[in-house]
Amino acid sequence: MTTTVRVPEERSARVPAEQRGPGRDRDSVRLLVSCGTEVSHHAFVELPRRLRAGDLLIVNTSPTLAAAVDGRIGHARVVVHFSTRGDDGRWAVELRDPDGRGTTRARAGGPAGTEVRLAGDVRLVLEEPLTPYGSRLWWGRVSDPDVLGLLRRHGRPIRYSYTQRDQPLSVYQTVFALPSADGGGSAEMPSAARPFTARLVAELVSRGVQFAPITLHTGVASAEAHEPPYPERYEVPEASARLINAARAGEGRILAVGTTAVRAVESAADAGGVVLARKGWTDLVVTPEQGVRVVDGLLTGLHEPEASHLLMLEAIAGRAAIERSYGEALSGLYLWHEFGDVHLILPEEGPHAERCSSNYR
Numbered sequence: 001m002t003t004t005v006r007v008p009e010e011r012s013a014r015v016p017a018e019q020r021g022p023g024r025d026r027d028s029v030r031l032l033v034s035c036g037t038e039v040s041h042h043a044f045v046e047l048p049r050r051l052r053a054g055d056l057l058i059v060n061t062s063p064t065l066a067a068a069v070d071g072r073i074g075h076a077r078v079v080v081h082f083s084t085r086g087d088d089g090r091w092a093v094e095l096r097d098p099d100g101r102g103t104t105r106a107r108a109g110g111p112a113g114t115e116v117r118l119a120g121d122v123r124l125v126l127e128e129p130l131t132p133y134g135s136r137l138w139w140g141r142v143s144d145p146d147v148l149g150l151l152r153r154h155g156r157p158i159r160y161s162y163t164q165r166d167q168p169l170s171v172y173q174t175v176f177a178l179p180s181a182d183g184g185g186s187a188e189m190p191s192a193a194r195p196f197t198a199r200l201v202a203e204l205v206s207r208g209v210q211f212a213p214i215t216l217h218t219g220v221a222s223a224e225a226h227e228p229p230y231p232e233r234y235e236v237p238e239a240s241a242r243l244i245n246a247a248r249a250g251e252g253r254i255l256a257v258g259t260t261a262v263r264a265v266e267s268a269a270d271a272g273g274v275v276l277a278r279k280g281w282t283d284l285v286v287t288p289e290q291g292v293r294v295v296d297g298l299l300t301g302l303h304e305p306e307a308s309h310l311l312m313l314e315a316i317a318g319r320a321a322i323e324r325s326y327g328e329a330l331s332g333l334y335l336w337h338e339f340g341d342v343h344l345i346l347p348e349e350g351p352h353a354e355r356c357s358s359n360y361r
Contacts, residue, residue: 011330013162016167027196029342030341031044032325036321036348039325052207052208054210054247054251056244058211058214058262060193062180062216066151066169067083067157078098078116080118081096090139090140093137093139102159102166103161106136111126112127126139156169175201186218187220190260192257215264234278236264245274254296256298258298259300265295266295287312287315288315295316299342301340301341301343303336325345
C-alpha cells in the first residue's frame with residue numbers, strides 16, 4: 001500500500017459496536033468482502049451466508065491481558081506496556097508517557113539500568129533492547145516474579161488515543177478466548193475475532209463451517225510504530241492440525257480469523273503446506289515474496305496504510321486486490337482499529353465456481 005494514503009481521524013472506531021446505540025451487539029459492524037478485485041458490502045451478521053459447508057475458520061484462543069500498568073521513573077509518571085514473557089523470566093516491555101487524556105504517547109526506550117517503580121513496591125529494571133535494530137521494546141526484569149498477578153491486581157487493557165474512554169477487560173476478550181495453562185495471554189486483543197458472538201458461531205456450525213483453534217500470544221504493536229511483528233509464542237495443537245489438513249485435502253477453504261492466526265498456522269506448516277502440531281516461538285513475517293502455504297483467505301480488521309500487516313494481506317490476495325478493497329473501505333466510510341469493521345478476503349476461484357458468494361441464499 002502506498003504511504004501517501006491516509007485514514008481520516010474520524011474513521012477510527014472510538015467505542016465498541018455494542019455501545020453505539022440501543023439493540024446493538026458485537027456483531028453490529030460492517031463486513032467488506034473481496035475476492036480478487038471484486039468487492040461487495042455487507043453486515044457482519046451475513047458472514048454465515050458468505051461461507052459454505054466445509055470451510056474452516058482458524059481462530060486464536062489467546063485471552064487479552066490487562067497489560068498496562070502505571071509506574072514512575074524518579075518523579076516522572078510513565079505507563080508500562082507488558083508485551084511478552086521470555087523463557088528466562090524477563091518481560092519485553094514498552095514505556096509510554098501519559099498524555100493527560102487517559103491514554104499514552106510514544107516514548108524513547110532505555111537506557112539500560114533504568115528502574116521503574118510499580119505498584120506494591122515492585123521494581124522493573126530495563127536490561128537491553130529486544131532487538132539490536134530497535135529501541136522501543138526492551139527486555140526488563142521484574143523484582144516480583146508473579147508479573148501476571150501484578151497485571152491482574154493493577155493492570156488495565158492497553159488503550160490508544162483514538163479510543164474515547166477506558167473499557168473493562170471483558171470488552172477486549174473475544175468469544176474464542178480461553179485461559180492459558182500458564183496464565184499467559186496477549187498484550188493486545190486478537191481483534192479480528194471480536195465481532196463474533198455465540199449466536200453467530202452457532203449459526204456457522206449449523207451451516208457446516210468448522211473451527212480450528214490455535215493460540216498466539218500477540219505482543220505490543222503500538223499504533224505509531226508500524227514495525228514488523230516481533231517473535232511471539234504460539235501453539236497449533238494436534239487436533240487443529242488434523243482438521244486443517246483434512247479440509248485442505250477436501251474442498252474446504254482455509255480461512256484465518258486475524259493475522260495472528262495466519263502467523264501461527266504458517267509457522268507450523270512444512271515446505272509442502274502440511275500443518276504439524278507445533279508450539280514455541282515464531283519470528284515468521286509473511287510477505288508477498290514468501291507467500292502462504294496453508295491459508296486460502298483471511299478475516300481481518302482494517303489496517304493503517306503503513307502497517308506491516310498489509311504485506312501479509314498482499315501475500316494472500318495480491319496488491320491490486322488490497323488496493324481496490326481499501327479504496328472501497330475509505331469511500332464507503334468503514335471504521336478502522338480494534339472496535340471497527342472487518343474485511344473478509346476470499347480466494348478467487350474458477351470461472352464456473354461461485355465467486356465472492358456462498359452456497360446459501
